[in-house]
Structure formats: C-alpha cells, structure tokens
Amino acid sequence: MEFDLIARHFTRATPGAVLGVGDDCALLAPSPGMQLAVTSDMLLEGRHFAPQDSPAGIGHKALAVNLSDLAAMGATPRWATLSIALPAADDAWLAAFARGFFRMAELHGIELVGGDTTRGPLTIAITAIGEIPPGQALRRNGAQAGDDVWVSGVIGSAAAALAYRQGRLFMEQIDAAKVLPALYLPAPQIALGIALRGIATSAIDISDGLLADLGHILERSSAGARLEFAALPVLPVLQAYLHEPVARECVLAGGDDYELCFTAPAARRDAVRAAAETAGVAVTRIGHITSGPGLTVVAPDGQPLPVDKTGYDHFDE
Amino acid sequence: MEFDLIARHFTRATPGAVLGVGDDCALLAPSPGMQLAVTSDMLLEGRHFAPQDSPAGIGHKALAVNLSDLAAMGATPRWATLSIALPAADDAWLAAFARGFFRMAELHGIELVGGDTTRGPLTIAITAIGEIPPGQALRRNGAQAGDDVWVSGVIGSAAAALAYRQGRLFMEQIDAAKVLPALYLPAPQIALGIALRGIATSAIDISDGLLADLGHILERSSAGARLEFAALPVLPVLQAYLHEPVARECVLAGGDDYELCFTAPAARRDAVRAAAETAGVAVTRIGHITSGPGLTVVAPDGQPLPVDKTGYDHFDE
Numbered sequence: 001m002e003f004d005l006i007a008r009h010f011t012r013a014t015p016g017a018v019l020g021v022g023d024d025c026a027l028l029a030p031s032p033g034m035q036l037a038v039t040s041d042m043l044l045e046g047r048h049f050a051p052q053d054s055p056a057g058i059g060h061k062a063l064a065v066n067l068s069d070l071a072a073m074g075a076t077p078r079w080a081t082l083s084i085a086l087p088a089a090d091d092a093w094l095a096a097f098a099r100g101f102f103r104m105a106e107l108h109g110i111e112l113v114g115g116d117t118t119r120g121p122l123t124i125a126i127t128a129i130g131e132i133p134p135g136q137a138l139r140r141n142g143a144q145a146g147d148d149v150w151v152s153g154v155i156g157s158a159a160a161a162l163a164y165r166q167g168r169l170f171m172e173q174i175d176a177a178k179v180l181p182a183l184y185l186p187a188p189q190i191a192l193g194i195a196l197r198g199i200a201t202s203a204i205d206i207s208d209g210l211l212a213d214l215g216h217i218l219e220r221s222s223a224g225a226r227l228e229f230a231a232l233p234v235l236p237v238l239q240a241y242l243h244e245p246v247a248r249e250c251v252l253a254g255g256d257d258y259e260l261c262f263t264a265p266a267a268r269r270d271a272v273r274a275a276a277e278t279a280g281v282a283v284t285r286i287g288h289i290t291s292g293p294g295l296t297v298v299a300p301d302g303q304p305l306p307v308d309k310t311g312y313d314h315f316d317e
Numbered sequence: 318m319e320f321d322l323i324a325r326h327f328t329r330a331t332p333g334a335v336l337g338v339g340d341d342c343a344l345l346a347p348s349p350g351m352q353l354a355v356t357s358d359m360l361l362e363g364r365h366f367a368p369q370d371s372p373a374g375i376g377h378k379a380l381a382v383n384l385s386d387l388a389a390m391g392a393t394p395r396w397a398t399l400s401i402a403l404p405a406a407d408d409a410w411l412a413a414f415a416r417g418f419f420r421m422a423e424l425h426g427i428e429l430v431g432g433d434t435t436r437g438p439l440t441i442a443i444t445a446i447g448e449i450p451p452g453q454a455l456r457r458n459g460a461q462a463g464d465d466v467w468v469s470g471v472i473g474s475a476a477a478a479l480a481y482r483q484g485r486l487f488m489e490q491i492d493a494a495k496v497l498p499a500l501y502l503p504a505p506q507i508a509l510g511i512a513l514r515g516i517a518t519s520a521i522d523i524s525d526g527l528l529a530d531l532g533h534i535l536e537r538s539s540a541g542a543r544l545e546f547a548a549l550p551v552l553p554v555l556q557a558y559l560h561e562p563v564a565r566e567c568v569l570a571g572g573d574d575y576e577l578c579f580t581a582p583a584a585r586r587d588a589v590r591a592a593a594e595t596a597g598v599a600v601t602r603i604g605h606i607t608s609g610p611g612l613t614v615v616a617p618d619g620q621p622l623p624v625d626k627t628g629y630d631h632f633d634e
Contacts, residue, residue: 035347
C-alpha cells in the first residue's frame with residue numbers, strides 16, 4: 001500500500017513523546033510547570049514555494065517557518081505535526097522532503113508526533129509546539145518608549161533572491177548566488193529567542209517584512225519607532241544594490257527573513273549582546289521606540305524615507 | 318484590509334488559554350499532571366467535501382473529524398488551531414464556515430487559539446489538543462482475546478448518503494433524507510470516550526470504515542476478531558436496503574461514521590453500558606476478539622461473508 005511509503009518516510013523514534021505516530025492521537029507529557037507555545041502555518045505550492053524548488057529545501061523551510069514563530073516567542077521546540085496533500089505518492093520526492101524536514105527537526109530537537117496525508121494540490125500544514133516558563137514568553141505588546149529596536153542576522157537577502165528570480169531586481173549571477181540561500185534555507189533563531197527571555201520587552205519574527213512585522217509590535221504596544229536606514233544589517237553583496245528602489249524595498253518590506261526583530265531597554269544593551277553571543281548570532285541596534293505613534297525610517301541624509309509599502313498582505317496581492 | 322475580515326470571523330474570547338490568536342504563538346497552560354492528546358487532519362474540497370456543500374456544514378465537519386480523534390483517545394478537548402487556504406476572502410462563506418465551526422467548538426468546550434490563512438484551493442487543516450490523565454488513554458494496542466467488540470451509535474449512514482449522492486445506491490428520496498445528516502453533520506463521541514477511560518481496552522474512531530479501522534486495532538493488538546453482521550447497528554431505513562451489496566459495503570467499509578469502535582472485557586459489560594448511559598449514547602456489542610489473526614464477519618446463515626474491501630486508502634482510489 002502506498003500509505004506504507006508515507007509511514008516509512010515520516011516515522012522516526014520519538015523519545016520525547018509518550019506515544020508518537022500511529023494511534024488516533026499523539027500523547028505528550030508536558031514538562032511540569034511549563035506553558036506551551038503553539039503555532040500553525042500552511043504552505044502552498046505556487047505561493048510559498050515554486051514547483052521547481054528542491055523538495056529537501058521545501059521540507060527544511062516548511063518546518064523552519066514554524067520554528068521561527070517558536071523562536072519569536074522564546075520557546076524551546078518540542079513536538080510537531082505535519083499534514084501534507086500530494087498529487088501522488090512520489091517516493092523520491094517524499095524521501096527528499098523528509099530529509100530536509102528531519103535535518104531541521106534534529107537540529108532543533110523537535111519530534112514529529114502525528115499528522116495526515118491526503119491526495120491533492122501540494123500543500124503542507126505544520127503545527128509546532130514548544131515549551132516556555134510561565135511569564136517569560138516574548139510577546140508583541142511589551143515595547144516601551146525609549147527601548148532599543150534590534151534585529152538579528154541580516155535582512156533583505158531572501159526578498160532580493162526572490163526579486164532576482166522573478167526578474168524584478170538585476171544582480172550579477174555571482175552576487176545572486178550569495179543571497180539565494182536565505183530564500184531556500186532560512187535559519188530560525190531558536191537559541192536567540194531562548195537567550196532573550198527576561199531581556200527583550202517584545203519580539204516578532206520577520207516573515208512579512210521588517211516594517212510590517214515591527215508594525216505589529218507597535219500596534220500591540222501602542223507605540224511608534226524611529227529607525228536609521230544606514231543601521232540596517234544587510235549582506236555586503238546586497239549593499240552594492242541599495243541605490244535600486246527594489247533592493248531598498250527588499251530590506252524594509254521584503255519578508256521571508258525569519259530573523260528576530262525585538263525591543264529591549266537601553267540599559268540592557270550588554271545583556272542583549274551577551275544573549276546574542278550565547279546564541280552565536282549577530283544582533284544590530286537599528287533604532288528606538290517612540291511614545292508617539294508612527295514608524296519613521298531616517299535616510300543617511302537625516303530626512304525621513306518615503307515608506308509606502310509596509311510589507312504585504314496575502315489577500316491584497 | 319481583507320485580513321481583518323478573517324480576524325473578525327475567527328477571533329473569539331479564549332478564557333482557557335493564557336494567550337489566544339494575535340501573537341507569534343498561542344500560549345497554553347496545561348492542567349497540572351495531565352497528558353496531551355494531539356491530532357491533525359487536513360480536508361480538501363473535492364475530496365473530503367464538495368464545492369456545493371454548505372460552508373457551515375464544512376466548518377462543523379472539519380472540527381468534528383478532529384474531535385473524533387480526541388474521542389477515540391478518551392481525551393477532553395481543550396484547544397485547536399485552524400489553517401485555511403481560500404480562493405478569495407469571501408465574507409459570507411467565512412461567516413457561515415465560522416458559524417458551523419464555533420457551534421461545534423462551543424458544544425465540546427474547545428477554543429480556537431491560532432492558525433494561518435492564505436490564498437489557494439480551499440483547504441482546511443486543523444490541529445486539536447485535548448487532555449487526559451496519564452495511563453488512561455484509549456489506545457489501539459490493548460485488545461485481548463475474549464474481549465467484546467462494541468460500536469457506538471449506528472454505522473453506514475454517511476457512506477450510504479454519499480453512495481446515494483453519487484448515484485451508486487438507489488434510495489427513495491424520503492429514505493435518503495434520513496441518512497444525509499450523518500454525512501454532513503457527524504457527531505464526535507467525546508462524552509463516550511471520556512466515560513470509557515479505565516473500561517475499554519482499545520478504541521478507534523470509524524473514519525475509513527468499520528473493517529479497516531477495527532483492522533488497525535487488531536494489527537496493533539496482534540489479535541483477530543469475529544463479528545456478527547446481523548448485530549451491526551444500522552438505521553432502520555438503511556436495513557431495508559441491505560439486500561444491495563453496495564449498502565452492505567457502506568456498513569462494513571464505508572467510513573465517515575465517526576462512531577467509536579472499542580473493545581472491553583466481557584466482565585465489564587455493565588460498566589460499558591453504564592458509561593454509554595452517562596454519555597447518552599447507544600452502544601452495541603457486535604462480536605469478540607480472537608487470539609488467532611484475521612477478521613471474520615458471520616452472515617445470518619452462519620457462513621462467513623466474503624469480505625474483499627476493508628475500507629479505502631486515500632492513495633489507492
């Protein structure tokens with residue numbers, strides 16, 4: 001039976017679960033006293049990935065975007081379920097998808113404990129569950145006027161790679177090769193999220209673009225922010241293209257970065273840097289929270305940049 | 318923004334969660350000492366429901382099939398996430414879908430705490446989380462030779478309704494009207510699952526058909542079973558069609574019943590009946606577990622029925 005093929009690719013030992021794949025439900029024993037962080041994302045072919053994309057890369061990215069939500073909450077990954085619709089039970093495709101999925105899962109200690117398979121247009125729905133001590137979750141509503149605004153890693157690379165692939169941004173091939181990994185193999189900032197517990201006042205992962213996602217923090221925190229464009233961490237190869245409006249838009253509003261944007265009191269700068277060092281991640285201070293509303297990006301000449309696209313909405317495109 | 322429309326339809330108070338919809342993750346505080354039962358199902362238009370089906374019914378059924386998995390484990394429903402792909406943000410469709418979804422949710426005390434929305438072919442992916450005391454889950458692997466085999470409610474109605482709709486089974490319209498609710502508005506046996514904790518030795522919900530699902534219990538329990546066809550609980554209206562092979566197949570292998578099939582020691586018959594009374598559900602003893610392997614269905618004349626289709630496989634169709 002072809003279902004056996006699927007069971008074969010997706011059944012692994014689950015020592016962290018009471019009961020994994022194979023019954024009506026998985027059974028899990030949460031760690032005493034911990035709260036659960038739960039997130040669900042759905043990815044569709046033609047929308048979140050392309051038919052020609054590598055199945056291992058799709059498996060990697062599908063789990064990575066869910067882990068990124070756990071990271072933004074400061075949660076420790078524990079368990080996941082995977083529901084997948086496939087046009088046909090394609091052995092080679094499933095083997096490669098599972099390879100990418102489980103490489104990411106093993107890297108972050110998350111166990112696949114259940115799910116569903118059906119025939120249909122290629123669709124991947126994942127629910128990820130993590131644990132966090134009560135009161136330590138990094139929420140969106142805690143940013144205070146005067147807090148620094150930080151981002152991890154570099155931003156804009158994934159959007160630039162997509163713009164290059166779609167012919168909207170001209171890049172030399174040797175340059176494009178340097179931004180493409182960000183699009184196909186995003187790295188969720190799990191270790192940083194955990195290290196920022198008790199330090200960051202708010203956090204979000206950058207999936208829809210820096211301005212849109214920071215906008216969610218500002219809305220929930222009833223605050224504004226002022227950012228310095230020149231401070232934004234961008235790969236050197238992408239810096240060379242920032243004279244192009246499309247490249248600037250990739251940095252500010254491109255999305256798919258899966259870096260953390262977070263706020264912390266100015267008095268905790270050393271603690272933020274120590275947390276980043278613990279996590280082995282670069283962090284950059286890009287501006288500060290203001291008491292008045294609104295999000296301003298200041299250009300190197302001191303003038304506010306015209307900001308008319310603050311990320312995108314899946315139903316507005 | 319059209320996203321607001323979705324948030325409006327799917328945001329409800331979640332007093333049972335620390336944090337519901339609106340951050341990177343939901344935050345949940347499991348009850349101390351309880352284990353979690355987690356299940357995920359994906360439903361696609363054209364496969365699990367038809368384009369002309371009522372959106373309220375789709376909302377009802379999408380959550381019901383997940384709740385049925387919790388019922389089969391004996392778990393108490395707590396939280397769910399809903400990821401949905403839609404061709405367009407259709408206000409009327411979403412309002413009706415949400416009405417069906419939340420009616421079912423409120424009936425069983427489950428709270429929607431997160432999810433995802435995207436544009437695409439109509440697809441619904443739900444993860445449901447329940448709680449159960451350690452060691453009391455109704456698993457598939459505990460059936461013992463000599464145990465009775467039971468089913469709740471009646472079986473075959475949903476499959477007969479589908480066969481009627483597809484023109485494979487001729488029924489008088491007045492008769493068909495009596496089986497159609499089983500297809501569109503299945504009722505998960507949550508109360509029965511909870512009442513059977515400590516009584517049933519194994520349980521499963523009938524989604525792929527009695528023979529296929531009981532087969533999962535037998536495989537996991539390394540046992541066989543002998544069933545009496547005449548004992549199977551079938552709506553009187555459907556009894557009148559059982560001379561048709563298609564109608565018999567609906568009862569044995571039709572699926573979509575979402576009743577519980579479970580086993581219990583013969584010495585616990587009174588306890589099973591008391592549990593069913595507590596839950597307000599009929600239960601019927603349909604056969605017993607054998608030590609030898611194999612699943613036999615005995616016809617009223619005492620001869621084994623030829624059983625060649627033991628349910629269906631989503632990739633075999």
